[in-house]
Amino acid sequence: MPHTRRSLLGGSLALPLGLALSAAFAAPALASPAGAPAFTRSGRPVARWGTQSGEVTAHSATVWTRSDRPARMYVETSPSESFRYGVRRHGGPFLGPATDFTGTTTLRDLPPGRQIHYRITLADPDDPRRTSEPVRGTFRTTPVSRRHDVRFVWSGDLAGQGWGINPDIGGYRVFEEMRLRDPDFFLFSGDAIYADGPIQAAVPLPDGRIWRNVTTEEKSKVAETLDEFRGNFRYNLLDQHLREFYGQVPVLAQWDDHEVRNNWYPGQLIDDPRYTVREADVLAARARRAFGEYFPVTDLRGGRDEGRMYRVMRHGPLLDVFVLDMRTYRNRNSPNRQAEDPVGILGPEQLAWLKRELSRSRATWKVIASDMPLGIVVPDGATDFEAVAQGDPGAPLGRELQIAELLRHVKHRHITGTVWLTADVHYTAANHYAPERAAFGDFEPFWEFVSGPVGAGGFPAGRLDATFGPRTAYVRSAPVANMSPAENPPYYGEVEIDGDSGELTVRLRRQGGGVLFTKVLRPGLVGQA
Incomplete structure (x- = not known):
């Protein structure tokens, strides 16, 4: 550059x-x-x-x-x-x-x-x-020439599971490491706060050590009032590394569930003794307003109804980033095996928008920023499911129907260069999807890259649902649930697009551990395994 x-x-x-x-x-x-x-x-x-x-x-x-x-x-x-x-x-x-x-x-x-x-x-x-x-x-303004390289980083999940700003380990040091990569922007792939996750001053670790947290009044309980949601955003900004990172690297912020509460969906009535507010929609409206106040997203400030979380960021001729909202328009979490599902996880209007904008895109690469993974099974209790997949390896059912419709659209409109990026599941992975391995075969192969958490508990890898034929090329995860960042350092991903060749390189990284996995994709090709 x-x-x-x-x-x-x-x-x-x-x-x-x-x-x-x-x-x-x-x-x-x-x-x-x-x-x-x-x-x-x-x-x-x-x-x-x-x-x-x-x-x-x-x-x-x-x-x-x-x-x-x-x-x-x-x-x-x-x-x-x-x-x-x-x-x-x-x-x-x-x-x-x-x-x-x-x-x-x-x-x-x-x-x-x-x-x-x-x-x-x-x-x-x-x-x-x-x-x-x-x-x-x-910041750097977007180039108009194809000869400019593009580099960005992505991750999600900050201050989750009770692991907050720990002064003993220098706070959120991963943001300093990412800042030194000099990216053009940071894709914050959801769970930017944990409004449902109180932060305690001290947390015992399995080896007898004590994890110490910076604490504030708003982080001492689950967020219910507008001021408490605002306080969750202010909490993270107490960290110097995060402030310096934001001062140098533009943020493209996405939301998921923990900006409100775990696994919420529209119309949900909360059965949790920690909450006096029982309507998830009331909490979501307050969270949405705080989100718009604490990120540079102008059409969300003040919580106006016309603002929306899903949008496309065009970064010159090489890159368009489609930021999805898989939270606001979804149906209720369920066993997810219905034969018809017009609402799904995106809602009909967002799905139509995504198909339309992908068809219009002339960028070499179309990154689909998904706040939840496609083929990884994410349970919600004993019988319900949180994301797209539900573990049935057969033909698409439930929320899988919308994804099948989208993948079919991409194939039949000859849309090339789609790459999916996500976080959410608290480990890092590279998954390749191919029709020859799938129960649903009317799509072109594509990659989905997973990275995170950037500052939350680490979890074991989830199982894959075979409906869209995923195969794991790489995975690194915690061996047990909710390992602290001291034991399981943060993960983040990096995408670099070469201005001369147009090649897109994905690197899965870990704080202090360098590059874990690298995949180079060539422009205009499909089926790159």
Whole structure:
């Protein structure tokens, strides 16, 4: 790539934002990490939760921050890390209690395929001379030329099963390792928080050691109120490695079940003594609003009904990423063996959208970001199932019917370059699907790559359902359920597309352990085993 990026997060001072923002910056004390921020009229605003970027295109991007008090958000951009030339100023919104003091600004008219440096300053709305120390970030705009390489990383499941920010092991160190890979973006494949997973200060490990967690009030119980959901997002941002990662790597965030609660589905009534709110739909609406407030996803801010989780991100001529939502539109979890299932796991509207957008895509590679795996059996209790597969190796039934319809569409429309990426099951694997091994054979072969967790309990590998003919080329998993990240270090995946050849390389990685598995796929071909 023509541009490289260095770690530039820190507290260096911004150039003036006009006369109103020309006062010298002070270094205020840190606000409490829990709850809505307490503030006074003295001092200056603080953006202690860092910054994020997302929705990056060739000419625009959205940047995010949070203030510790009411403030006005201002952004400066420059092609120079030192901000010595080409500085542009962008006005931003008022950050107040309605959005938990978070806000986004969309930066426009940016040059394509370039490194953009930005810094955010917060100003007291009553006295614009009182301004924050700036928080800095950077991103690369999407290229318009095929000659640009593309690299991104993906994983999911953070702070799950009670394993939170452990200062004894340096917190979420995997994010520092991923940051040093210098990816163009991070695909966060669901379970970005565990709203149903309280964090305790100390957890005994099997060998007698004690796992210590940073704790907050909101993480002491299951999330039910909007403020408790917000507090779950704030919890992860207490980690310095995650904040620095977000400041350098744009995030493409997906959601799954634990943003609300384990294995939820629309219309579910919760039978769990930890909850006073029994309607999963009520919890989901609050979780959705907090998700939109804490990620740079502009059409979800405020929880507006017209916003949706599924979307496509176009990353130049080489790559389109189709981010699915297998949670919001699904039917109830069941034995999943019905002969007809128009709702399925995607819902009819999302399925139609996906088929339409795949047909329209002219990208060399179409990555389908699925928050759940296709052929791995994921149970929900003794008789019900969570994902697509249900263990019946015969013809498609239940939610498998929608996947069969989609795979048939891909084949008959001659859509090439589809690759499935997922997380969810808390181990890493490479699964190849082929019609000659399948009960349903009207599709072209494809790969599904699994990676995670990025910071949760590790679990043994699940069994495969033969309906679509999966075969495991590689798997690495924990030997027992819920191994801590200290015993089972985090997994993440990396995708790299060569701008000259168009070849796509997938690497399954482990924190501190290097590359576990590599697969190179050539463009335009099918049946690459």
